[in-house]
Amino acid sequence: MEKFVPNRRSVIFKWLLSYISILIVPLLVSGLVYMGYSRALRSEINDVNAALLRQVKSDVDARLSDTETLSVQIGWNPRLKSLIADRSENYPADAYNLIMRDFKVYRMSNSFIENFYILLKDKNAALSNVTVLRDDLYEQMIDRYRLLSNGEPLRPLLWNKHASEFITLQEESRPGEERTVVALLQSLPLDSSVDVNATLLILLNNSQLTDTIRNIQWIDRSVVLLLDENDNILASSEPYTLPTELRYSNLDEQNDLYTYTDESGRAYTVAHTTSDVIGWKYVSITPNEVFFEKSNDIRRITYITILCSLLLGLVMSLFFVKSNYLPVRKLVGVLADKAGIPFDQRHNEFGFIEDALSSTLGDKQKVDRVLDKQLQHLRQSFLGRLLKGRVDPSMSVQEALSLYDLHFSSDDFAVMVFYIKEIEGKALGGMDREKQFQLARYIIRNVFEELIGRKHFGLMTEVDDLQAALCNLSPGAADPEGDLADAAREGLQFLQENFGIHISVTQSTVMHSLEEIPAAYTEAYTATEYNILMGRADLTSYRDIELGLKEGNQTYYYYYPLQVEVQLTNFIKSGDYNNAKKILNELFEINFKQFSLPSMITKCFMFNLTSTIMKTIYEITAPDHNDLSELGAVERLLGCQSVTEMDMELNKILIRLCEYTREKNEASDLIRRAVQYIQKHYSDETLSITQIAEQLSLSPSYLSKRFKEVHGLGLLDYINKTRIEAAKVLLTGTERTIQEIAESCGFTGSNTFIRTFKKYEGITPGKYREVSSSPQE
Structure with missing residues (x-):
């Protein structure tokens, strides 16, 4: 037994590919599960981040609200109101001590406050919970503060009207050392609508503000900061430089969670919310890798699961492929060995088995088909010779009919000839012309053999690139020619409607012996020639065109007097x-x-x-x-x-x-008008082809073309010749100078006139005058 080796077209590879394709489904499911988990984890972290940010907002806003409340309490302190109302410069020291004692109580009740001052406008002093600053000390204290937004001094802002207004200041705590301070300004007295006699300045404890942010349990490596309207970071969980993408104006309330990428390509997820007390924003910034680090374990497990599934699936696929392939391999080996048919490496095993079985079981049918085809070809050749009267004289017609298995039921015959005039439509489209006609002939043969065979016996063959049908008419037929005509008309309609085949069908008269078959073919062929000449695609009987053909003395003529x-x-x-x-x-x-x-x-x-x-x-x-x-x-x-x-x-x-005649007649009229215009205006030196064309409402190129067709020379040449003829008359009949004649004939100058005259006459104008005026011998 010949050793069998699977080739690259073997079914074993198709089966293996099918099994592996099945493995793709769980792998895709695993990938989708992992992607869904990653999205869920990211959403959960963002939700936690946003919740923590809301907690910071709640705590800080509560402290800020307490500060506002405290400012109102201080403003309504009766001793402080009395102090503000007193305009004298010397105020009792005991009264100051009582007020400072009250301030200590306020200070101890709110740890969020670092310090506060009552700035007295008339007394040029500042009162705090521990001391009274006057004169130079007062001035020095105020000058330590500047607005963080623009660097302007705080002093001009103090005596404006303020109602619990938070501002950010830059404090020079020590020479050369500055820090950012959040402060609250409150104008006093509270019940004054115009005059501001004092201002309450509350300084918030920035370290308390930062600790409040830091004390929240944030996600690792997240940064939380408090941002004012001027893009100043008031507090931050860790030192941070604000990028352009996170400016206050870029934080849209409608999009409180989004992603941005810094210059290094690192991506961040940003959450933010706005304070309910003031316009500050609480911002949380989390690197995106935090999300991926949280999902590393799940990703690792997913990869391991996919790898294990793939390996196990491959092992099982190989096992089942081998088990299913062994019987097929044995069958192919047996067929290749016993039947003596080599395995074709261009096909797979099933194709080889099909070919082998077809080859083994179909030998007899193949031989029968070859014999039938040969007999049919010989029969077709014999019918062609029979129709043209070229049967082999060494064999009688009856013997030839018996040899080719042809049996006629009567001695009555007629011949029909078919000529394909045109093939249209989509039924036979998409192939070259030769294949179209080959397929059309096949269809015509099957259609008319069936139609003729309904009442008579018909055989189709090809003669001289035409198709012909030898019709043996049934005995006792009442109207055999009518039967054939009906079959022809039905076939014509069927071929046109279903295949777009337009043919000419001709029919001979009925002959009554085998020997008259060639005469019948001649009649049908003659009618076919007539149909081709007349361009007809229908049924024509020889009787329709035989008028006078059998009368030897008939003289034909056609009507064309x-x-x-x-x-x-x-x-x-x-x-x-x-x-x-x-x-x-x-x-x-x-x-x-x-x-x-x-x-x-x-x-x-x-x-x-x-x-x-x-x-x-x-x-x-x-x-x-x-x-x-x-x-x-x-x-x-x-x-x-x-x-x-x-x-x-x-x-x-x-x-x-x-069309040409009409155009030529129209052109002649146009050229006549152009000549008249030239004769009238030749003395105008601006006369041009364009000017003439505009007068005639034509294009210059069309006018030039038509003029040359009629006169045989260009329009510009005709203008110049007209001017030369006029100049010749003036040269011989007047004493006018060359310059005068040039100007009167439309030339731009004497030089142009001389050059043009010599071009057409061969001599200069002066020479022409001299020759014309000299006496003739």
Whole structure:
């Protein structure tokens, strides 16, 4: 047994590929599960981040609200109100001590406050919970603070009206050392609507603000910061430089969670919310890798699961492929060994098994088909010789019929010939012309063998590139020619409607012996020639065209009298297409519809009509025969194979000739008007082709072309010659100077006149005057 080795087309590889494809499904599911988990984890971390940010907002906003409340309590302190109302410079020291004692209580009640001052405008002093600052100390204390937004001093802002207004200050705590401070300004007294006699300045404890942010349990490596409207970081969980993407104006309340990428390509997720007390924003910034680090374990487990599934699936696929493939391999080996059929490496095993079984079991059918095909070919060849009367004389017709298994039921025969005129539509589209006609002949053969076989016996064959049917008519048929005509008409309609095949079908008369079969074929072939000439695609019987063919003394003629030819020529020359076409229609009506001319007489008429067209073309286009390039059309007219083709070509030529004639007549009138204009205005030195064309409402190029066609020279040459002729009259008949003559004839100067005159006359104007005035010997 021959050793078998699977090739690359083997089914083993297809099976393996199918099993592996099944493995893709769980792998895709695992990937989708991992992606869903990652999204869920990211969403959960963002939710936690946002919740923590809301907690910071709640705590800080509560402290800020307490500070506002404290400012109101301080403002309503009766001792403080009395102090503000007192305008004297010397206020009792005991009263100061009582107020400072109250301030200590306020200070101890709110750890969020670092310090506060009552700035007294009239007394030029500042009162805190521990001391009273006067004069220079007071000035120094105020000058330590500047606005963080623009660096302006705090002093001008103190005596404006403020109602618990938070601001950010830059404090110079020590020489050369500054820090950012959040402060609250409250104008005093509270019940004053205009005058501001004092201002409460509360300084918040920034370290407390930062600790509040840091004390929240944040996600690792997240940064939380408090941002004011001027992009100042008031507090932060760790040192941070604010990037452009996180400016206050870029934090949209409608999009409180989004992602941005810094210059290094690192991505961050940003959450933010706005304080309910003031316009500050609480911002949380988390690197995106935090999310991926949280999902590393799940990702690792997913990868391991996918890898294990893939390995296990591959092992099982190989096992099942091998188990299923062994019986197929044995069967292929047996067929290759026992049947002696080598395994074709271009096919897989199933293809080889199919080919081997077909080869083994179909040998007898193949031999029978070859014999039937050979017999059919021989029978077709015999029928062709029988129709043309070229049967081998060494064998009788009866013997040949017996040899080719042909049996006729009667001695009555008729012949039908089929000619394919046209194939259209999509039924036989998509193939070249040769294959179209080959398939069409096959269809015609099957259709008409079936139609003829309904009442008679018919055999189809090909003769001289035509298809012919030898019809053996059934005994006792009442109207055999009518039966064949009905079958032909039904076949014509079926082929046109279903396949777009247009054919000519001709039918002979009925013959009554085998020996008359060639005569029947001759009749059908003659009728086919007539159909081709007339361009017909229908049923034609030999009886329809046999009028006079059997009468030896019959003289044929066609209708085309001389006066009709003259009328046709005159109508064409005058460009009267409608009357010219009317004459042609009358000629075709009389010659081909009222009478049936034999093919040779029809050809004579076609040549005569073609000769008329050629003579008319010559007369119209003379002397320049290139004006109308109809030579190709005449050649096509001479090559027409049918009356229909000739009618179409004649119509095309008539249209072109009549158009050309009308255009030529119109051009002659235009050129006459152009000449008149030149004769009248030649003395105008600005006269040009463009000027003339504008007067005639034509384009310069069209006018130049038509002028040259009529006069044989260019329009500019004609203008110059007209001027030269006028100048010649003045040279010989007057004593005017060359310059005067040049100007009066339209030349721009004497030099141009001399150059142009010499170009056309061969001598200068002066020489011409001298020669013309000298006496002639």
